[in-house]
Amino acid sequence: MSDKKLIFSGIQPTGTFTLGNYIGAIRNWAPLQEEYNCIYSIVDMHAITVRQDPVKLRQNSLEAYALIMACGIDPEKSIAFIQSHVKTHAELNWILACSTQFGELSRMTQFKDKSAKHADDVNAGLFTYPVLMAADILAYNADLVPVGVDQKQHLELARNIAQRFNQKYGDFFTVPEPYIPKVGAKVMSLQEPTKKMSKSDDNPNACILILDDKDTIIRKFKRAVTDSDMEICYREGKDGINNLMTIYSAVTSKNYEEIEKEFAGKGYGDFKIAVGEAVADHLQPVRDNFTRLINDKAYLKECYTKGAEKALRISQKTVSKVYRKVGFVDAR
Numbered sequence: 001m002s003d004k005k006l007i008f009s010g011i012q013p014t015g016t017f018t019l020g021n022y023i024g025a026i027r028n029w030a031p032l033q034e035e036y037n038c039i040y041s042i043v044d045m046h047a048i049t050v051r052q053d054p055v056k057l058r059q060n061s062l063e064a065y066a067l068i069m070a071c072g073i074d075p076e077k078s079i080a081f082i083q084s085h086v087k088t089h090a091e092l093n094w095i096l097a098c099s100t101q102f103g104e105l106s107r108m109t110q111f112k113d114k115s116a117k118h119a120d121d122v123n124a125g126l127f128t129y130p131v132l133m134a135a136d137i138l139a140y141n142a143d144l145v146p147v148g149v150d151q152k153q154h155l156e157l158a159r160n161i162a163q164r165f166n167q168k169y170g171d172f173f174t175v176p177e178p179y180i181p182k183v184g185a186k187v188m189s190l191q192e193p194t195k196k197m198s199k200s201d202d203n204p205n206a207c208i209l210i211l212d213d214k215d216t217i218i219r220k221f222k223r224a225v226t227d228s229d230m231e232i233c234y235r236e237g238k239d240g241i242n243n244l245m246t247i248y249s250a251v252t253s254k255n256y257e258e259i260e261k262e263f264a265g266k267g268y269g270d271f272k273i274a275v276g277e278a279v280a281d282h283l284q285p286v287r288d289n290f291t292r293l294i295n296d297k298a299y300l301k302e303c304y305t306k307g308a309e310k311a312l313r314i315s316q317k318t319v320s321k322v323y324r325k326v327g328f329v330d331a332r
């Protein structure tokens with residue numbers, strides 16, 4: 001690999017991806033390939049920290065892989081792989097777990113939230129989830145990690161683990177930095193625009209899925225909750241309209257001023273349809289690419305197999321050095 005900085009990011013195979021996942025994360029991944037060396041992983045090992053149906057998990061992992069490719073991840077330019085295919089993640093996980101404190105894991109807000117939500121299955125994997133995430137990142141000595149706010153605490157922990165290991169065993173790991181995308185936007189629910197857009201929302205109209213068809217997308221936008229005002233402008237308190245403007249801006253690259261001008265004197269109804277159409281048109285190539293890829297299982301397999309081979313080659317070197325550092329006897 002060249003001397004460009006290295007980016008690592010992972011995404012869970014959750015079945016469906018929302019417009020929020022797309023605008024907030026996946027969409028930013030493809031352009032990064034031009035400036036950085038990028039490694040992207042479908043983190044199926046993280047997914048099983050909550051109960052999964054095995055048949056669905058397998059399907060979801062393949063779909064997630066096809067989807068990141070459909071969004072422009074080029075397996076020739078980047079390394080894209082499925083986490084469980086690369087054994088070094090689990091190996092490094094153990095070593096790093098021994099440099100992680102019970103107390104710091106107990107403070108992770110995501111663990112607290114998830115253990116409350118899945119009270120019947122507070123398994124040890126859920127607790128040590130951030131250690132595996134640190135292993136993902138440190139196995140490649142990534143410089144930068146694009147993460148949303150919900151993962152900031154985990155990244156901070158990964159930095160602490162790296163620093164602690166470096167103190168114990170001598171400077172070794174690169175301490176990763178968060179990567180904040182130039183154009184980041186948080187997408188809110190279409191029904192309750194003070195809440196984040198989430199696929200687990202009970203109201204299907206709250207959430208746009210990347211693979212929704214055009215009619216569905218437009219219908220959901222038509223039903224989006226706004227306010228009793230009339231003006232299309234970005235102002236405090238106009239959460240619904242602000243969200244629609246954020247989305248429209250993200251898919252058209254128009255700024256708020258341009259959008260306000262475009263819709264001056266027009267009604268919310270017209271604006272909602274315009275946003276729906278812009279989103280549907282923007283996502284059309286993603287949907288087309290996805291359909292092509294998911295129906296070409298042989299090609300997909302070739303891509304993720306090669307990706308895993310490349311990932312293993314790099315991370316194996318890291319793990320071998322780590323094993324020496326901690327004092328394990330050479331196996332060969």
Ligand code: TRP
Nearest residue numbers: 008009010011012043133136145
């Ligand atoms: N925990 C991340 C999430 O749920 C996914 C993830 C796993 C990840 N390993 C990672 C993200 C490494 C960045 C880097 O969003």
